[in-house]
Amino acid sequence: MPTARPLPPGHSHSRWAVLVLAASLASLAGCDRSQGPDPTLVEYIDTLAAVDAHAHPMAWVAPGQPPDTDFDALPLSGIPGFQVPVGLRPDNPAYRIAQEALYHIDPTDTGSVYVEALDSARSATLKEKGTGFASWALDRAYIRYMLANRIAMGSGLPASRFGWIPFEDALMLPLDIRREAARTPDTQALYPLEAKLLARYLRDLGLTRIPSTLRGYERDVVAATLKKQKDAGAVGLKFEAAYLRSLDFEPADSGVAAAIYARYARGGVPTHQEYTTLENHLFRVIARDAGSLGLTIQIHVTEGFGSYYSERGSSPLLLESVFDDPSLRSTNFVITHGGWPRVRETLTLLNKPNVYTDISMMDLLAEPRMLVDALRLWLGEWPGKVLFGTDAFDGGAAQGWEQVAWVASRNARRALSVALDGMVDDGEITPARAREIARMVMRENALRAYHLSLP
Numbered sequence: 542m543p544t545a546r547p548l549p550p551g552h553s554h555s556r557w558a559v560l561v562l563a564a565s566l567a568s569l570a571g572c573d574r575s576q577g578p579d580p581t582l583v584e585y586i587d588t589l590a591a592v593d594a595h596a597h598p599m600a601w602v603a604p605g606q607p608p609d610t611d612f613d614a615l616p617l618s619g620i621p622g623f624q625v626p627v628g629l630r631p632d633n634p635a636y637r638i639a640q641e642a643l644y645h646i647d648p649t650d651t652g653s654v655y656v657e658a659l660d661s662a663r664s665a666t667l668k669e670k671g672t673g674f675a676s677w678a679l680d681r682a683y684i685r686y687m688l689a690n691r692i693a694m695g696s697g698l699p700a701s702r703f704g705w706i707p708f709e710d711a712l713m714l715p716l717d718i719r720r721e722a723a724r725t726p727d728t729q730a731l732y733p734l735e736a737k738l739l740a741r742y743l744r745d746l747g748l749t750r751i752p753s754t755l756r757g758y759e760r761d762v763v764a765a766t767l768k769k770q771k772d773a774g775a776v777g778l779k780f781e782a783a784y785l786r787s788l789d790f791e792p793a794d795s796g797v798a799a800a801i802y803a804r805y806a807r808g809g810v811p812t813h814q815e816y817t818t819l820e821n822h823l824f825r826v827i828a829r830d831a832g833s834l835g836l837t838i839q840i841h842v843t844e845g846f847g848s849y850y851s852e853r854g855s856s857p858l859l860l861e862s863v864f865d866d867p868s869l870r871s872t873n874f875v876i877t878h879g880g881w882p883r884v885r886e887t888l889t890l891l892n893k894p895n896v897y898t899d900i901s902m903m904d905l906l907a908e909p910r911m912l913v914d915a916l917r918l919w920l921g922e923w924p925g926k927v928l929f930g931t932d933a934f935d936g937g938a939a940q941g942w943e944q945v946a947w948v949a950s951r952n953a954r955r956a957l958s959v960a961l962d963g964m965v966d967d968g969e970i971t972p973a974r975a976r977e978i979a980r981m982v983m984r985e986n987a988l989r990a991y992h993l994s995l996p
């Protein structure tokens with residue numbers, strides 16, 4: 542998730558502690574489903590070396606150097622202030638638990654004592670680990686390999702531990718974006734970031750402006766950029782389109798799209814309908830090229846963020862016509878964040894052979910029982926389609942990306958333990974199968990979905 546803004550105080554208890562305690566009490570009381578999470582299964586899952594299928598790790602920045610700005614194509618710091626769910630707020634107690642585990646911060650510290658202790662412990666660790674900080678953070682969360690959603694990779698993110706997922710929305714937006722941007726106060730801030738990114742992609746290709754024909758654009762900009770990214774180590778691609786527009790990329794007539802492109806390639810502002818037609822066409826062009834390069838596509842599908850974010854426009858089912866396009870069947874798609882909270886819609890799409898989902902961010906914001914329920918819903922039918930992910934983002938010293946990764950990893954593993962343990966208790970699977978599914982979710986499904994073999 543893009544970086545959020547500071548928020549009002551949230552709640553003050555660890556929701557996970559309550560769920561695990563409830564399971565233990567049920568066990569003590571000899572209730573139905575009385576086993577609680579089997580401690581050997583919990584321990585097994587807690588220490589599985591995972592593949593994190595979606596995150597925003599920060600690059601190492603030497604003292605005195607400018608800050609890392611490549612961690613997201615659409616950082617939300619420029620849009621009007623907005624609220625985020627309690628699980629994402631920096632004052633959530635979960636981050637204090639991470640700070641105790643990672644930096645030995647006394648959980649009873651408060652006020653300036655706490656702030657100074659955290660600042661100095663974290664700075665000392667950053668200094669001591671240096672370019673090894675990010676790999677250290679992965680080790681602490683039992684993450685073997687992390688897919689890094691970044692504009693570009695950076696120092697301290699070695700290919701042995703991090704796979705690159707660049708952003709492609711900008712490639713759908715070659716024409717003047719002013720009318721699209723004017724739609725909401727959020728989009729006013731976000732579209733210019735895409736225009737800036739496209740300019741960077743053009744510069745990287747040695748171009749000063751877009752070609753005059755759509756055919757030329759598809760070849761010399763779209764295909765050339767994807768090829769360049771693949772050659773530079775990309776293992777997948779990311780779309781954040783739901784922050785900009787509805788996810789219904791309906792089929793578009795290529796002749797009509799070409800005419801729209803030609804009309805405005807050298808100036809002028811397309812109508813919303815014209816731009817939508819061109820975007821719909823280009824989305825599928827990018828997806829087709831991605832498939833031929835073996836690059837899996839991540840699509841942001843969830844309930845936010847921003848106070849003008851279109852919830853109706855980010856429904857998983859809107860993607861069905863893309864998933865059902867026969868020419869895109871060799872492109873793998875991942876519905877990131879599980880399409881949360883529309884997990885039942887996501888379920889209906891997992892029967893498409895090339896569609897997967899990940900639990901990134903769900904393991905930070907979803908109510909714990911609901912995350913367990915979502916896992917059981919999906920794993921009962923499609924155990925090969927569900928991927929672990931954290932969405933680790935950087936929210937400053939008190940919510941560093943390394944802490945977010947730690948929290949999400951812990952939450953995800955606990956939910957998976959409770960879900961699989963329940964499936965064993967209910968006689969759906971054997972204990973051995975539970976461990977097998979745990980390995981699939983934490984690691985193997987991601988390797989298959991992204992055509993990866995670990996370095």
Ligand SMILES: [Zn+2]
Pocket residue numbers: 542543595596597690932
């Ligand atoms: Zn993200």
